[in-house]
Every structure is written in structure tokens, then in C-alpha cells.
Amino acid sequence: MEKMDAVTALAALAQDNRLDVFRLLVRAGPQGMSAGQVAELLGLAPNTLTFHFDRLRHAGLVTVAREGRSMIYAARFETMNALLDYLSENCCAGVSGCSPGAREPKKLGRKKSKVSA
């Protein structure tokens, strides 16, 4: 991830409603949620929501697909992980004794959802 992408992603997340939207989508998992559901759950006007979705999408943090009349938005874990990596990476790069042993992946995402819910 390049610096500009990191700034874009950070800016996309640096807003109350968008952070809510993104976290909601993350919890919804890969199958995502319709714009209408998000609007209702968060109490946002649909046009306002479109604005925020655009920002998240432009930052590569969500994907969108049409399903019938609804637009289904879903979080892109890949980008979120790249951002986390970038922040860690760059913040530790060039620093001699920076947590040399403690560099586990700590990736996000749903693993084949074994589950119940």
C-alpha cells in the first residue's frame, strides 16, 4: 500500500458515520448488507449514505453489487489489513529494535464461517 492509499483509507474511516458504516459492514461479513438496511440501522438519510459509501468505495474499503433493486455493500478485509500493515510497517521501519519478535499477522476477516450465526 502506498502512502496516498493509506491517507485515503484513513480519511475514509476518520468520520463518525463512516466508521459506523464500515464496522457494521465488517460485522455483516462477506455477504454484506443492502444500502437500505444500513440506512435504517444507523438512521442515516439514503443520499447521505450514498455519499459515505462512495468515499469508502473510493478508498477500496467496500465493494458494491446490485441485487434486484438493492445495492449490496460489503467490507473489503483485504484493504483494511493492508492499512493495518502499512501503519505497523512504516511505524516500525528503520527502527532498530522495534518489537522484533512480536510481528504476527493479526489479520482480519472471516474464516470460512464455521458457525452458527
Add this chain to the structure above:
Amino acid sequence: MEKMDAVTALAALAQDNRLDVFRLLVRAGPQGMSAGQVAELLGLAPNTLTFHFDRLRHAGLVTVAREGRSMIYAARFETMNALLDYLSENCCAGVSGCSPGAREPKKLGRKKSKVSA
């Protein structure tokens, strides 16, 4: 870390110059750098820099201390780590099969500099 703090921290990092400033300070380590050095290295006007330092400081991402005529700014790894945790935490919370085994600390900061790398 609360949501508002996360948004503040994200917003503080979501800007070209500030991300540069913060990363420079991270590399400078706990001893920090004077405002003047940062200004010169990044080619920023001192007053502009003050503006950005204020945002970073307000977000708890840097500390400042006077040393002679200079102001020494230093990164606060603690806050950065809290932000990384918050992003991971909340992004995985409530998700049943979310990388259950891969949750290592991955903290930032200088560790007593063992230096092998």
C-alpha cells in the same frame, strides 16, 4: 479507546503532511525531534507545522516538551497501538469465526533495542 478517540486519531493521520510528520517522529524514537528539524526535513513552514502538531497532540499521538528554545516533539506509541487495537478489535468483534488463532499483539515501539536486524 473510544470511538471518538479513534475518529480523532484517524483524522489526525489522514493527511499527507501529518502522516509524514508522525512517521518521522516514530523513526526518531522516544527522544523525539525539535519542531525546527521536522520543518526542515519535510520542507514545511513553521506555523503550518504548529497547526499539524496541534492536531497530532490533540489526538494523543505526540507529546511535546520544551528544551531551550526548541520544542521537542515525540511520538506516543501507546496511542498508536491503542488505535491499531481498536481497529482490529472492533472489526473482529462479534464475528464468530474471525481469525481466532491469529491474534498476536503486534505492538509498536522500541524494545530495549536488542538489535539483530
Add this chain to the structure above:
DNA sequence: CCATCATTTCAATTATCGTTGAAATATGGA
């Protein structure tokens, strides 16, 4: 085709952001 639902587009408004230049403050030295 018409009516309806779901979402987006557009224009306008208010607020905040990042930068600049000029002036102010604080420290240290002659």
C-alpha cells in the same frame, strides 16, 4: 405501460481544513 421501491445524482448550504503572511511570545547570548 404505470406505479412503486431502492438508490443515486444534483445543487445549495454551512462548517471545517490546510496554508499563508504578519505579528507576538519565549529563550539564550553579547
Add this chain to the structure above:
DNA sequence: TCCATATTTCAACGATAATTGAAATGATGG
């Protein structure tokens, strides 16, 4: 004290952000 250095404060500016209301687009069912 006077001067130079280091940084901050202040006022102003253009640019961008978030929200709103009204209208447009696209899909579905009768």
C-alpha cells in the same frame, strides 16, 4: 538591554467536507 533564534498565535483565504431537499435513474410487479 538589545538582538537573534525558535516557535506559536492570529486573521484571512480558497478548498473541501457533510448534510439536506428535490429530482432523476433503475428494477420489479401488476
